[in-house]
């Protein structure tokens with residue numbers, strides 16, 4: 160198996176020189192950039208709104224145990240059921256048990272990164288259950304057999320021509336269909352699935368402690384349809400998504416819309432508080448909320464990294480990141496890409512195996528600048544580097560190289576001793592990657608001391 164750092168370098172190298180990929184990404188991020196100021200204009204004091212949001216998430220995470228217990232108590236009162244899952248296996252087992260008890264053959268699923276994290280579709284398919292993505296971008300990605308490219312815009316790297324071709328190849332449609340016609344094709348297929356599915360699966364943008372509800376934000380109405388027709392609704396959500404009160408949505412909804420897509424408010428915002436009550440005709444008869452830990456409490460236990468749990472998954476840091484814009488979402492090889500993915504993945508998975516992501520950053524701070532909840536992303540990337548050194552995950556060779564470098568740098572005599580030829584040799588043998596896409600380093604034939612003396616004479 161290729162080590163994940165090497166796989167990342169290989170994929171990133173290919174993408175960084177793919178001009179067509181860059182054109183598509185720049186086009187889509189350009190549209191996002193021109194929409195965002197319109198959303199921001201609704202805030203009389205945007206910085207204050209961001210700080211308030213950060214404070215609210217701070218409070219929610221500092222009292223997480225209490226908030227989640229309140230949520231469970233309040234949802235249970237309304238007939239919902241909370242399932243606590245420590246890891247992927249527990250979450251998948253719980254979902255499978257619910258599906259099998261109901262003899263489920265088809266699941267309709269709205270967009271949810273956490274179900275990507277646990278690879279739900281593949282798991283259900285292995286157990287003979289069809290799981291259909293109902294968000295258009297996710298549906299396109301599922302048709303293409305690819306994971307989402309971006310946490311908000313799953314098919315951001317595809318042009319309308321790419322999608323028309325994909326539909327033609329997979330569904331036999333005319334390759335000249337317009338985006339509107341393609342949407343109608345997907346809609347026809349998906350509408351049949353909503354009424355056929357026994358179970359609907361969604362994520363949640365927020366877990367609301369004081370009312371025992373979940374809030375779902377979307378632009379297509381597919382999450383509403385996924386929860387309206389099937390008799391059973393399963394919510395899979397990371398336990399950090401909690402907010403203390405339903406009134407906090409007045410701040411979080413516009414922030415999420417503005418930083419996610421540049422809208423003032425997203426087209427559909429639903430608050431779901433348990434299954435349908437007796438006498439109500441629409442809605443599921445049962446509602447399960449799976450609260451997934453999967454490494455989040457180990458982030459919570461780290462007082463510096465805890466801040467990364469404030470993330471509301473708006474995707475703004477991805478759009479702002481010069482590295483993401485060049486290498487694209489798939490190079491990361493992880494569910495969460497871009498700056499936030501590089502911060503949390505080493506902690507959700509394995510620091511040793513994913514530490515390279517924290518080095519894939521110029522530390523320019525653009526990500527921190529745009530984050531609606533003011534997460535100090537670039538400082539957390541730096542902190543990941545510190546932790547990886549402290550935990551000796553970088554290997555003895557790197558440690559030795561830095562020791563040698565320090566020793567030489569602190570000695571004028573040793574600095575002067577290196578001839579240009581010796582420096583060329585060092586670069587050629589010890590910093591091989593430097594020369595692959597860069598001009599050859601031209602070392603001065605004279606040392607700094609020699610030039611200084613000449614100037615003074």
Ligand code: SF4
Nearest residue numbers: 470471473474476530
């Ligand atoms: S870290 Fe901030 S900018 Fe990035 S996705 Fe999360 S909330 Fe958005």
